[in-house]
Amino acid sequence: MNSAVTASVDTSLAVLHEVFGYAAFRGAQADIVEHVVAGGDALVLMPTGGGKSLCYQVPAIVRHRAGRGVAVVVSPLIALMHDQVGALEEAGVHAAFLNSTLSFEDTQKIEREMMSGRLVLLYAAPERVTTPRFLAQLDSLRERGLLSLFAIDEAHCVSQWGHDFREDYLALNVLHQRYPGVPRIALTATADELTRADIIERLQLEQARVFISSFDRPNxxxxxxxxxxxxxxxxxxxxxxxxxxxxxxxxxxxxxxxxxxxxxxxxxxxxxxxxxxxxxxxxxxxxxxxxxxxxxxxxxxxxxxxxxxxxxxxxxxxxxxxxxxxxxxxxxxxxxxxxxxxxxxxxxxxxxxxxxxxxxxxxxxxxxxxxxxxxxxxxxxxxxxxxxxxxxxxxxxxxxxxxxxxxxxxxxxxPATWDATEAARKALSCIYRFHQNGGQRFGAGHLIDVLRGKVTDKVTQFQHQRLSTFGIGADLNDLQWRAVLRQLIALGHVRTEGEFNTLELTSSARFVLRGEVDMLLRQANEAPGRGKSARTPRTARDKPTPLPLDAQGTTLFTALKSWRAEVAREHNLPAYVVFHDATLAEMARARPASLGELGQISGVGAKKLEAYGREILRVLESGAG
The missing domain is CATH 3.40.50.300 (P-loop containing nucleotide triphosphate hydrolases)
Known part of the structure; x- marks a missing residue:
């Protein structure tokens, strides 16, 4: 590793510890941060809770300190902007958002901060970022070397294949066309191969490095x-x-x-x-x-x-x-x-x-x-x-x-399983005979009644008790038949039609009727199939806690949460923005007695140590007594 890269990594680690209070990056974060700090484009796929925000926040702070100006974060949600900005300001990072909740005067004030280069991160919705007025402001920042990077959050919104397609995201390709020298980092928690390809094409990230973290959430x-x-x-x-x-x-x-x-x-x-x-x-x-x-x-x-x-x-x-x-x-x-x-x-x-x-x-x-x-x-x-x-x-x-x-x-x-191949053939045969018997189509409820041999008004009306399939499925109950039908529809052998969801065979049904398709189904009514818990019910004493704590630690943890709630109310922020439960639990476990010791707790950055350190020590001291 050359000296420039080493210096970049050291600087990023220093920011991570000083601002956010963490000792080390997790997973691919270090490689992503190093790449973006150096000016590279990136597409980041990282699960929810994996630390995506740090992947652009740390580079934004590092590049701002190097005189590169403001980072623009494209975010689709007003509530998210508010909380992200609140958390950054709590950590001592100058951040702001521009959205429809602001007054004209507040908007002008934030724009002045942005144009001066003093702002580190600015959050804005895609529809604002692509307006002629905002683009003209970005032009001015670029000309003065004060446009640090673009972070495009929830990047799957740009894809028609994604689950949250938003047309406003399509216009974000202007960022590459207009500002080719400004690094871009696009981030999402979910994207299959087709969606990833769409993101790369639509945002013109063909030259970007792709970072894919594990999608596993073992908890x-x-x-x-x-x-x-x-x-x-x-x-x-x-x-x-x-x-x-x-x-x-x-x-x-x-x-x-x-x-x-x-x-x-x-x-x-x-x-x-x-x-x-x-x-x-x-x-x-x-x-x-x-x-x-x-x-x-x-x-x-x-x-x-x-x-x-x-x-x-x-x-x-x-x-x-x-x-x-x-x-x-x-x-x-x-x-x-x-x-x-x-x-x-x-x-x-x-x-x-x-x-x-x-x-x-x-x-x-x-x-x-x-x-x-x-x-x-x-x-x-x-x-x-x-x-x-x-x-x-x-x-x-x-x-x-x-x-x-x-x-x-x-x-x-x-779950116990059973071979439903023969049952599936009976169901398909019955649907076929409905159609033969006057071309009628019926829904799942009537089909099951006929298969089970129930004489209902509708069965009598259409004389379906005369069908050869009447009663051939009496050995199965309603839930089992519904499971069979669910699988047949799921596999595309049966489709539903019209407002009454009548059943119709598809071309692939003939392979099932010939016995060429095996159907193995889970047995109905097995735990946890009827809503039964997959584990022993927890009592209030068993509620998950970030760390195992002794009796005194639990008392301190409760006292710290009460203190945090007061601070959060004063600052009009969610409590977790002040400190996460895990950080409070570590304080309760370690019981630091000095500001120096408190500063070593994960999640306690320099600004929060200065703002809250003495109060936290007071809470710990009174709780310990």
Whole structure:
């Protein structure tokens, strides 16, 4: 390593320790920081909680100290900008954001700070960055050598294949065309190979280095249960596993979000709704409460979550199937950012498969896009139907090999399986005979009634008791038949049509009818298939803590959290922006008696030591007494 590179690494490490209070970089962070500090472009794929922000914040500070001026961070969310800037200012870094929440006077003041070069980082939305006015300001900064770097956060938003496509991101290729000498770093937590290629092409990052970290989040336990009264299953899950803890419950529709929040509240669980149909002020108020209060559950559509930095979200639950694995991974990744045990729980049923297939089929998008979306949905359905390790399948989707984790539902409770090939053939034969018998199509409920030999009004009306398939499936119950149909639809052998979701055979059904396709299904009703916990219920005493603490350490940790809450209220910031739980726990364990000792605690930078050091020592001293 030459002397210039060594100096760069040393400078970056010094910033990491002085500003953020960390002794060393994690994983690929050091290589990324060194590359960007030196002026290189980068595409960074790093899981939520992996430390993506430091990959551009440290280079921005290093380059600013070298006289390179301001770093512009493209961020899609106002709430994220506010919290990131608050955290940087707490750490002693001059940062600001420009967005619609600011007054004209405040906007002008920040623009003056930016144009003077005193600002280290400026956060702005993509639609602002690409306006003629803002580009003219960037031109002026570049001419004076005061444009340090561009960081494009949530870079998957630029891809039509990504799960959060935003048209405003497409215009960001102007940054390469107009400022080719300014380094760019694009960052995302989720992107499969197709999405990565799209990001590189659309942002013109062909010459950039690509850094891909492991996608594994070993602290997250994945569980997918068969829907059987999803509300009751969710309630059992929260009460058994996460009572009084923060979590997110994702629902597909706005109506379901509001109904779920209201129902959870009626069951004694503090819950709030969040979706794009709520007015701006209510969304902000609910998000602020979720970030600042302990133990709240947010029922939300996918409008909530991108950039949520709350570290102690202990669970993410899905009451409806996401669109694809990227969405699932991104949403579940909001749990356990602090590295402590967390759960990703999903209830999944036949209606989910039908709805997702229908949304793709009825989309006005082109055939190529629809094919891509169907392939992505197929991968998610395979994950949901799997009876082997969830984590192995999840990581394989992103091109990462692994071994069974021993920590997902299938590893902890290997499900019993059964050969459903013959049952599948019976179901397909019955659908075929519906069509032969007058060309009629029927839904899943009626099909199951006929297979099980139930004489209902509809069976009698259409004389389906005369069909050769009537009663041939009496050996299976409703749940087993629904599992068979779910798999047939998931694999594309059956499709649904119209508003009543009637069933129709596809061309591939004939291979199943001929017995050329084997279908091995998980046995219905096995733990945790009916919402049963995948582990022994935790009591309040078992709640995860950053470090094992003795009785006095626990008392000090509680006292430090109370002190932190007061500081956070005074500064109008989430508590974790002041200090993470892990940092407070280390203080409670080590019990430093001097500012020098306190400064060695991970997460205590120079500015925070100066601002809070003596108060922390006072809290520790009084708690120890």
């Amino acid at each position: 997250i336990r994945y569980a997918i249960v068969e829907k059987d009264n999803a509300r009751a299953q969710l309630l059992r899950f929260i009460q058994d596993e996460h009572e009084g803890e923060a979590g997110i419950v994702y629902c597909q529709s706005r109506k379901k979000v509001e109904e779920t929040a209201e129902w959870l509240s009626s069951e004694g669980i503090a819950a709030l709704p969040y979706h794009a149909g709520l007015d701006t002020e209510m969304r902000k108020r609910h998000q602020d409460r979720f970030l600042r209060e302990d133990g709240l559950v947010m029922a939300a559509t996918i409008a909530f979550g991108m950039g949520i930095d709350k570290p102690d979200v202990r669970f993410v639950a899905h009451l409806d199937l996401p669109k694809n694995i990227e969405s699932y991974y991104q949403e579940t990744g909001r749990a356990g950012r602090d590295g402590l045990p967390a759960d990703a729980w999903m209830a999944y049923g036949l209606a989910d498969v039908v709805n997702q297939r229908r949304m793709i089929d009825e989309s006005p998008a082109g055939d190529e896009f629809k094919r891509g979306q169907r392939q992505k949905l197929d991968a998610l359905l395979a994950l949901a139907e799997a009876h082997d390790c969830r984590r192995v399948r999840l990581l394989a989707y992103f091109g990462e090999g692994s071994v069974p984790c021993g920590n997902c539902d299938n590893c902890l409770h290997p």
